[in-house]
Amino acid sequence: MVRPALRRFLPLCAAVIAAAPLVVTTPASAQGTRPAAVNPRSVVFSVALEDQLLANLNFLPVAFVPASAPKPKPPTTTTTSPTTTTSSTTLPATTTTLSAPARRPQSVRVTPVTLQRGHYVWRFNDLPPSLKASWHVGTLNVVLRGALMRFQAQHNLPVTGDMYPPTWFALVSAALRHQKSDETYNFVVVRRALPQRVWLYRNGKISFTTLANTGIAAAPTAPGTFTVYLRYVTTTMSGTLPDGKPYHDTGIPWTSYFNGGDALHGFIRSSYGWPQSLGCVEMPFATAKILWPYTPLGTLVTVE
Numbered sequence: 001m002v003r004p005a006l007r008r009f010l011p012l013c014a015a016v017i018a019a020a021p022l023v024v025t026t027p028a029s030a031q032g033t034r035p036a037a038v039n040p041r042s043v044v045f046s047v048a049l050e051d052q053l054l055a056n057l058n059f060l061p062v063a064f065v066p067a068s069a070p071k072p073k074p075p076t077t078t079t080t081s082p083t084t085t086t087s088s089t090t091l092p093a094t095t096t097t098l099s100a101p102a103r104r105p106q107s108v109r110v111t112p113v114t115l116q117r118g119h120y121v122w123r124f125n126d127l128p129p130s131l132k133a134s135w136h137v138g139t140l141n142v143v144l145r146g147a148l149m150r151f152q153a154q155h156n157l158p159v160t161g162d163m164y165p166p167t168w169f170a171l172v173s174a175a176l177r178h179q180k181s182d183e184t185y186n187f188v189v190v191r192r193a194l195p196q197r198v199w200l201y202r203n204g205k206i207s208f209t210t211l212a213n214t215g216i217a218a219a220p221t222a223p224g225t226f227t228v229y230l231r232y233v234t235t236t237m238s239g240t241l242p243d244g245k246p247y248h249d250t251g252i253p254w255t256s257y258f259n260g261g262d263a264l265h266g267f268i269r270s271s272y273g274w275p276q277s278l279g280c281v282e283m284p285f286a287t288a289k290i291l292w293p294y295t296p297l298g299t300l301v302t303v304e
Helices: 047-056 142-154 165-176 285-294
Strands: 062-066 118-122 186-191 197-202 205-211 224-227 230-240 246-259 262-266 281-283 300-303
Touching (some): 047 062, 047 165, 142 165, 205 285, 224 246, 246 300, 262 285
Antiparallel strands (some): 197 205
16 A cells, blocks of 8 residues: 555634533524525634534535524504503604504524524434434534535545634635535545455445455554545555565556545455455455445545
8 A cells, every 4th residue: 555645634713612512602683684695715714613504505415494584573563552562662642543554474584504502313223323423513523524525525626634724715705695505515434344345325325335354463443534645547556564675566446535644445356354454445447346336525535
């Protein structure tokens, strides 16, 4: 396996927005108002708002459900008594009985880039527990990073997983246009228990599985959840074997790097399903080719 040059993911925000799991709040002044036109450059960044926007645009495996808008109050009426009224204004003694004209209740509209009260629900029923355990609203986590990377890739931005000004501007602009992603939400699970296998989840359902090989004891495949950050149709892998000898393998197909030099890729072996690699997840050429289109940048890979 090759050790490509890596950049560290360094979030630009200085603080994490604290919030209870699956719940966010917004100041009362931001609710129940008819918003004016919004300049994307005027929207202040927060991790909680990033969650809400990416969820609304279908980049997260959760959907944001805003709290119900308050019902409008019924029209008030007044009486002929000069001292007793149901409105806030005292009528003169000569005033006859009046009723406020019926008004059509105004719909309450909240700008889609305002942090709202509400809660999150999982979009799919059959997601693996490892994915659900990795996401918490209002915190920097691997699920949020993967969603942001997928957004950056789809909008032709540098795919870093970091929130930087052009990405925030593009995210807010997409939310104002309701520009939702129509791609499936993909997630890969690698099982190191024998026989070793890879599963591809698409929108919460297992759509593909294959036997695979993970790392030997001297170079194990690390457990955890990671994001695909680099991909090749064909590449060359080189490095040093555990015994100190160098290797240089050309023509390695359908490669998706997810953790340092560890990658999903095709590799010719006489058998599959047990540890044989130097940390990568090896698959037969044919099955690696099937999996590769469903592992775009930002796709989560869990090794368990």
